[in-house]
Amino acid sequence: xxxxxxxxxxxxxxEKEAKDTMSDWKFPPAGGHMEKPSKIYYQTMTKKxxxxxxxxxxxxxxxxxxxENHGDAQPYGEDVFIVTRxxxxxxxxxxxxxxxxxxxxxxxxxxxxxxxxxxxSDDLTSALVRSIVSGYWNAGFRxxxxxxxxxxxxxIPSAIQEWAKKYxxxxxxxxxxxxxxxxxxxxxxxxxxxxETPFRHGDEAENSxxxxxxxxxxxxEDCVDTKPWxxxxxxxxxxxxxxxxxxxxxxxxxxxxxxxxxxxxxxxxGKPSLAKAEKAYQAIENYLNYVVKLHNDIRAKFPPGVLPExxxxxxxxxxxxxxxxxxxDRGGRHIYTVAWPS
Numbered sequence: 001x002x003x004x005x006x007x008x009x010x011x012x013x014x015e016k017e018a019k020d021t022m023s024d025w026k027f028p029p030a031g032g033h034m035e036k037p038s039k040i041y042y043q044t045m046t047k048k049x050x051x052x053x054x055x056x057x058x059x060x061x062x063x064x065x066x067x068e069n070h071g072d073a074q075p076y077g078e079d080v081f082i083v084t085r086x087x088x089x090x091x092x093x094x095x096x097x098x099x100x101x102x103x104x105x106x107x108x109x110x111x112x113x114x115x116x117x118x119x120x121s122d123d124l125t126s127a128l129v130r131s132i133v134s135g136y137w138n139a140g141f142r143x144x145x146x147x148x149x150x151x152x153x154x155x156i157p158s159a160i161q162e163w164a165k166k167y168x169x170x171x172x173x174x175x176x177x178x179x180x181x182x183x184x185x186x187x188x189x190x191x192x193x194x195x196e197t198p199f200r201h202g203d204e205a206e207n208s209x210x211x212x213x214x215x216x217x218x219x220x221e222d223c224v225d226t227k228p229w230x231x232x233x234x235x236x237x238x239x240x241x242x243x244x245x246x247x248x249x250x251x252x253x254x255x256x257x258x259x260x261x262x263x264x265x266x267x268x269x270g271k272p273s274l275a276k277a278e279k280a281y282q283a284i285e286n287y288l289n290y291v292v293k294l295h296n297d298i299r300a301k302f303p304p305g306v307l308p309e310x311x312x313x314x315x316x317x318x319x320x321x322x323x324x325x326x327x328x329d330r331g332g333r334h335i336y337t338v339a340w341p342s
Contacts, residue, residue, distance in 0.1 A: 023281070023285055024093075025281075025284070025285055025288055027212045027213070027277060027281060028211075028212060028213060028214065028215055029085055029089050029213065031084075031089070031213065031214065032085075032214075033088050034084065034100060039053075040087075040088055040097070040098050041098050041099070041100055042060070042097050042098065042099050042100065042136075042139075043099075043100045045097075050097075050139065050140070051140075053097055054140045054141070054305075055304060055305075056095065056304055057095045057096050057097070057299070057304060058140060058141055058142065058143055058304045058305065059094075059097070059141070059143045059144075059145065059295055059298060059299060060096065060097050060099055060141035060143065060144045060145070061087045061090060061091065061096060061097070061098045061144075061145050061147065061291075062098075062099045062101075062102075062132060062136070062144055062145065062147070063080065063083035063087050063098065063099070063102075063147055063148075064083065064101065064105065064146060064147065064148040064150065064152060064156065065077065065078075065079035065080030065081070065082070065101050065102065065103060065105065065148070065149060065150055066079040066080070066103070066104065066105035066107070066117075066118075066150040067080075067103055067104055067105075067117065067118040068105075068107070068111070068114075068116070068117045068118075068150070069114045069115060069117045069202075069267035070201075070202040070206070070267055071202050071223070071224055071267040071268040072219070072222040072224050072266070072267075073207065073219045073220060073221075073223040073224070073272055074202060074206075074207055074217070074218055074268075075210075075217040075218075076116055077103065077217075078202075078206070078210055078217075079105070079149045079150040080101045081213065081214045081217065082149040082178065082210070082213060083101065083147055083148065083149045083178060084101050085213040085214055086178075086213070086287060086288060086291075087147070089288055090288060090291050090292060090295065093292055094292060094295050094296070096295060097141070102128065102132070104118055104119075104120045105119065105120065105125065105148075105150050105152055106119065106121070106122045106125040106152055106154075106155045107119035108250070108251050109254050109259065110257065110258075110259050110260055111259075111260055112259060112261075113259065113260075113261040114260045114261045114265075114267065115261065115265070115267075116267070122155050125152065125155050125156075125159070126159040127341070127342055129146070129155075129156055129159035129160065129163070130159050130162060130163045130166075130341040130342075131341045131342075133146075133159075133160065133163050133173060134163065134167070134335055134336070134341040137167075137169070137171060137335055138327065138334050138335045140327070142170065142171045142307055143171070143172040143173075143298055143302065144171070144172070144173050144174070145174050145176060145291065145294065145295070146160070146173070146174065146175045146176070147176040147177075147291075148175075148176075148177060148178060149178040149179065151177065151179075151250070151251065153175070153177045153180075153242075153251070154251050156175050157175045160173050160175055163341065166338075166339050166341070167338055167339065168313070168315070168316055169310075169313070169316070169321065169325075169335070169338070170307035170308050170309070170310050170313045170314070170321065170325070171307065171308075172298055172302060172307070172308065176291065176294075177241070178287055179199075179240065179241030179242075179243060180241055180242065180243060181286065181287050181290050181291075182241070182243075182283035182284070182286050182287050183243055183286060184243070185283035186199045186205050186240070186241060186243055186283045187199060187243060187244070191244065193205075194279045194282065195208070195274075195279060196271070196274050197270050198228075198240070198244070198270075199239055199240040199241060199243060200228055200239050200240040200269035200270045201240055201268065201269045201270075202267055202268035202269060202270070202272060203240070203268060203269055203270025203271060204270055204271050204272060204273075204279075205240070205279070205280065205283070206240070206272075207223070207272035207275035208275040208276055208277060208279040208280035209280040209284060210275070211275055211276065211280070212278075212280045212281060212284055213284065215277065218275075220273070220275070223273035223275075224266045224268065224272075224273075225268070225270070225271040225272065226264055226266050226269060226270065226271075228269045228270055229257075229263070230256055230257035230258075231255070231256060231257055231258070232256050232257075236248050236256065237250060237253055237256045238250050240269075320333075324337075324338070
């Protein structure tokens, strides 16, 4: 009898542990809300909708992607869909709002000329970021979380800083590099991760993320694998997402490897054929859980309508700040009376 009770107790404990560790997230998500009336995206909402939303949640997620060659099996809009599908999941859990994404991006020199990739200049990227942040601040979303699955960690934070230097108004503006936050869960088995190969562009890991978030856009039967190589020995230049912490980040060199149209015309660096959705679940959950925590911590410190005190953020006069915070609809001033964001 004792043995039987212990057995039942062990089984119950195991079931409880399994239940405790079960994810709150569903894969693949019921995503694709950009043209649905689900009031997740700002652009699908009316003025009245936004006014009501701001009363209960004034945090905005802004996804940045790219239009980029990801090979024969994965879509050109992959970098966009990665962030938008995750933003949708976060918004459904927290009640925040999502901006429609930016489909075009700054690219490093190594991407230049790759068939199907549509790069825009760093200057234009920075100007767009500053303009987007300005417009949403003026709309009442003074707490913004910008995120990119296409890197751009060298340009988007710089644009945020330039925006802040120009306007000097109370705000919470944060940039998240998606792959950095996914972290170790994107690494290969040799470095503690679930993948057979190291994380790189359009590879096993990135394609696994696609299969987990938007499998309807992936054609596994068309996968073409490549063998990554560069001019310098292993250990100098980091791999995808700079998650291996090698001395030289991927965007911090020219000439350490060839340009992709010449060395990887297939559009992938690695083996997307090895992708499986379940391999990416932990990486995606790491990101989702972190952003939910960040959202909740911001909201706890700064509830709707509350911002960091102006005296800690600026030397603009109290009168000027009050007018800008009121906005033109409530007898105040719009942000463009301070400056145009260009």
